[in-house]
Amino acid sequence: MFTTAEPTWEKEHITDWTVVPSTTDPTVMVAAARKVAESKTVGGVVCWGDAPVGAAAEIASALGLPTSDPAAVQNCRDKHRTRVLLEAADVPQPISLAVDTLEEARQVVGRTGYPAVIKPRGYGGSFGVVRVDGPEDLTEHFMSTRSTTDPHGPAYEAPVLVEEYLDGPEISVDSVIRDGKVTPVFVARKVIGYPPHFEEIGHYVDAGDELLTSPELAGVLTEIHSALGFTHGVTHSEFKLTPTGMKLIEVNARAGGDLIPYLGMLATGIDPGVVTAAVSMGEEADLTASRKRVAGIRFYYADKDDTTIADLRFEPSLLPPAIERTYLIAAPGDTVSPPPKGMRVGRVAYATAVAETIEECRTALDAAGAALRIDVA
Numbered sequence: 001m002f003t004t005a006e007p008t009w010e011k012e013h014i015t016d017w018t019v020v021p022s023t024t025d026p027t028v029m030v031a032a033a034r035k036v037a038e039s040k041t042v043g044g045v046v047c048w049g050d051a052p053v054g055a056a057a058e059i060a061s062a063l064g065l066p067t068s069d070p071a072a073v074q075n076c077r078d079k080h081r082t083r084v085l086l087e088a089a090d091v092p093q094p095i096s097l098a099v100d101t102l103e104e105a106r107q108v109v110g111r112t113g114y115p116a117v118i119k120p121r122g123y124g125g126s127f128g129v130v131r132v133d134g135p136e137d138l139t140e141h142f143m144s145t146r147s148t149t150d151p152h153g154p155a156y157e158a159p160v161l162v163e164e165y166l167d168g169p170e171i172s173v174d175s176v177i178r179d180g181k182v183t184p185v186f187v188a189r190k191v192i193g194y195p196p197h198f199e200e201i202g203h204y205v206d207a208g209d210e211l212l213t214s215p216e217l218a219g220v221l222t223e224i225h226s227a228l229g230f231t232h233g234v235t236h237s238e239f240k241l242t243p244t245g246m247k248l249i250e251v252n253a254r255a256g257g258d259l260i261p262y263l264g265m266l267a268t269g270i271d272p273g274v275v276t277a278a279v280s281m282g283e284e285a286d287l288t289a290s291r292k293r294v295a296g297i298r299f300y301y302a303d304k305d306d307t308t309i310a311d312l313r314f315e316p317s318l319l320p321p322a323i324e325r326t327y328l329i330a331a332p333g334d335t336v337s338p339p340p341k342g343m344r345v346g347r348v349a350y351a352t353a354v355a356e357t358i359e360e361c362r363t364a365l366d367a368a369g370a371a372l373r374i375d376v377a
Contacts, residue, residue: 026058044280065280072229089227098158108162133194166240186264194339205263266295296361305337311375318371322364
């Protein structure tokens with residue numbers, strides 16, 4: 001494990017580690033990896049975070065291990081580069097242009113029309129992503145989106161994407177790519193809240209989701225990864241299911257966040273950690289489902305901005321049997337806010353559920369929300 005600080009809780013899960021000054025600087029990371037490789041046999045490199053994923057690809061490439069070209073990883077990290085490459089390949093996606101100023105954004109909206117979406121070019125997790133329904137909204141939100149940058153990512157001359165708004169439900173697909181062959185493993189149905197922002201407040205993974213065997217999805221995924229040059233690894237792709245067909249929102253060169261891979265394991269029995277490790281070592285991953293359930297997650301928030309928590313708990317007697325686990329993210333003394341002020345960082349707790357249907361999971365997660373007690377200081 002490469003880390004910028006001495007491990008704490010991680011120690012029981014790892015056999016060795018190296019403290020480095022940066023996990024995002026490819027030069028630093030490759031040098032550290034070469035030193036490790038002098039005394040240990042390195043079989044593969046795995047990475048779950050957006051920021052270090054480029055360095056992880058550089059390490060694998062430098063050590064001759066299975067990986068996609070580091071340039072392909074950057075094709076996923078830079079959302080504008082993704083759009084340009086997929087437009088050239090005629091992959092279905094929204095109109096999208098990169099801009100630097102509010103005036104440039106106004107000109108692009110003249111092409112896309114309202115509503116439109118503005119988003120940071122190099123950030124994930126829905127940070128800074130806003131739907132704008134008119135000129136006033138664009139003026140109100142543009143500078144906030146422009147200032148939302150990844151502290152570990154590159155600085156772009158045109159840091160904001162202005163995109164056509166797509167109507168329809170949103171999904172994500174975690175896929176395994178080996179020697180250019182793309183296999184979807186988990187499909188997650190997103191629950192979005194706090195409009196006009198796009199806070200992901202929940203997900204559902206159904207082992208029997210019809211999209212897993214959809215020729216349309218299989219074909220689009222193959223076209224996308226081919227256009228980006230991504231030939232080996234795991235990815236997390238997001239789509240809108242519009243009235244005119246499936247259209248890509250973005251591709252991430254890593255497994256999904258928000259515990260989506262964990263939901264996939266609960267629903268199918270496929271272990272995403274084992275799969276990722278196998279792929280990183282060039283081995284054939286076992287993608288055989290051993291169960292057929294539905295798993296869901298819901299994130300919970302305080303009601304008001306700048307809420308200081310005195311106590312936080314789930315009432316066990318109010319939790320239905322379908323609830324698989326509950327977890328408290330915030331702690332007494334924390335001051336939290338719901339979106340938009342607390343995008344992602346405003347989550348105070350979550351619960352997961354396993355059942356036969358999405359509706360059963362939804363009902364259980366609603367009950368868990370009702371069982372959550374937030375005492376305010």
